[in-house]
Amino acid sequence: MPRPPRTPPLPVTAKPINRRTILKAGGTLLLSVLSPLPAAAAQILAVRVWPAADYTRVTLENDSNLKATHFIVPDPERLVVDIEGLDLNPTLKSLVAKIESEDPYIRQVRVGQNRPNVVRLVFDLKEQVKPQVFTLEPVGAYKHRLIFDLYPVAPVDPIAQMIEKGEWMRDDLAPAGRPELAGPAPDPLAKQKSEMPAMAVVTPEVVAPVKPVQPKVEKPQVVRMVTVALDPGHGGEDPGAIGAAGTREKDIVLAIAKRLKFKIEEQPNMRVMLTRDGDYFVPLGTRVEKARKVQADLFVSIHADAFMKPSARGSSVFVLSEKGATSSAARWLANKENLADSIGGINMKTHDRQLASVLLDLSTTAQINDSMKLAKAVLSEIGGFARLHKASVEQAGFAVLKAPDIPSILIETAFISNPEEEAKLRDNGYQDQIASAIMKGIKNYFAKNPPMAKSRIT
Template sequence: MPRPPHIPLPLTATPLKRRTILKAGGTLLLSVLSPLPAQAAQILAVRVWPADDYTRVTLENDTNLKATHFIVPDPQRLVVDIEGLELNPTLKSLVAKIESEDPYIKQVRVGQNRPNVVRLVFDLKEEVRPQVFTLAPVGSYKHRLIFDLYPVAPSDPIAQMIEKGEWMRDDLAPGGRPELPAPAVADPLARLPAMAVVTPETVAPTKAAAPGPAPAKPSVVRMVTIALDPGHGGEDPGAIGAAGTREKDIVLSIAKRLKFKLEELPNVRVMLTRDGDYFVPLGTRVAKARKVQADLFVSIHADAFMKPSARGSSVFVLSERGASSSAARWLATKENLADAIGGVNMGGHDLQLASVLLDLSTTAQINDSLKLGKAVLTEIGGFARLHKASVEQAGFAVLKAPDIPSILIETAFISNPEEEAKLRDNGYQDQIAAAVTKGIKSYFAKNPPMAKSRIT
């Protein structure tokens, strides 16, 4: 009778059969324990952000990448070798993403330099100071490998404004710092009283005046410089509405409208911390404003909240003693993540600069900021719904310039579908810009800019 197939072999099997079984089992065990061949990393997206300040190239990937780089002169080239990578169509698409208007990159070449190593060669338009670094996953981003190409001579906000005709060389002191123009007789019909400058000569004397009509003291006229800060940009889109509206686009549009309206006022000039779609670290935004000795700093944003029902405009200033509400604290925490999302080189100078600025805030600056915030909030409340009827306070990093009254305006909740639609509307953007302009005029009418030196 044949043996059933499920019964194991008898122990009396021949030595040859036993050796065959043991050999097969050992081979199976080794195949389980042996490591599988390493799989090459996958490039998920490539992005290029050209700007006058610097050009950023981002490779988003599914794992942390190791890269080495070096500069080759005559002609200038940046060579980057990336390990653990094989060419794929996404990486090849980088070639087509370089624009002819890019200030620093002429073109890029991509190739498989050797097995598991991809080489990028950036043909440059001028000598650059590259920063190559990685970013850990944050928000919706996976791992990122960043190439920041800075000019050897860092871009100067005053030089940029001179080039655009927004600043006169006569405004510069011999040391390169802005100085007040010579005193001039003010014409109340030709300019706003708000643009007068408080000086010792304009303060009324304490002793009795001599008999007879005294000649009027001339006010001192100088340019008032306002720094407008459109939030987010580049790698950092900010909040995104249900219809796909990106905060970074809306606030840049509003800032440009506001710049136009403010510059229609006599003796006012405006600097934008960014004028295109690129990322500016929080500390650099503050540093730019201080470089031009701005009289005001206005940061423009569009809220988002977990619930789409949240709505209304808000104005915030800095707080040294904690947030004025839990919502203000939550919002400040979210906005302060901009550097992590936008991508700051942890070994760079920007963080050192920011850490100094964050420790220099003054009570006087906060008090002036509260006055400015109240004036602006009052004007916005004239046509828009307010989230809070008073100016709120929280620890926003971008408001920590020690010597510049600074406010942050949340124009509306982009996470609210109705308000998202308003933010996309040109008429509403104009209303916001007009209200902020009127608020700034009102502030200066009661608080003329001082003729004093800034902290340097």
């Protein structure tokens, strides 16, 4: 049987597989594994809005640092913010519902995906603002934060605020050396002159000259309005200490300050300025600056701090120290309170570091001595009904006490970290007792140290 024809072999086109080819293929596979994947969009964890007359703050808390650009669009006024590396999520959308109708600066906000990985926020404004947009690194319980601070073009003046509320008279604004701007000064002899009988006109030949009787004039006493600056600690982004039951220090101290304000305003010739009258953050230096602008006679900062051990209890009163703290606890509390700017969040690019250094350098022995007198008077009254953490006034380097020309004290009303004292701080009756004690201490201080006439601060 004949054999079938042999099929010719197919032509070989592939190169022979060798060691170099295998290594090259492995390297390609390794590169594909190690190549960076597209970056995941940042996640917005929380949005918060803090409206106030001073300024409105909007905070976006997120899991990574965000880059934002912004610009103003006029007629009507709008602030436009583009945030890179971000996709729209339900948390960010919830910002729309957080804008309150009584917000002094923001009418509404619109949120949308402007382009891939870029979210645009459009703030419709009620008036012109000077925006500050900045980021904050993680601190305390917070992750990364992107902050929008909307300030009015004309900064709010604390005296103008008090005039608007009827707490300050325009006559008080007369500059030193120009009393005529405050209206005519009263004539101390007016009463005596009006009561003197009219003299008949007679000739010298009829009666002998009569030597006029000089009326006795008493030295007029200085009567002026006394201004007390009350400083409720923390606020806004900075909750202060938080008790086991969830009580926030910022809420308690604001409630006590408002009670004390009412009691002071019941006194003749006394008025009050609050460094904050709502839930918003005020930098430490700004608190001091506000007190100086209204020519405050006293500065009283109110707190309810926490300590490392929940067993710590009792009230304390502090004044500034130039030579270090009087105890390790005082030093620890001062360091903790001085972190308020970091937690509350200040824009370091615009923060007036020079002001802080001036306040530090100008702190005087006289101010500390006067502060000590006030602190002793207040501590004595608080000790009449409450347990004291220490029976004497303590000293430490609290930044908020560094007004060079105002007696200043800081009161730790109780330890919010102590469950029993936290319960007391939540009680309206106890808050009223604390406010009454501080009021009595202030009155006792002025009884022994009457306010002097003072020139207007320039």
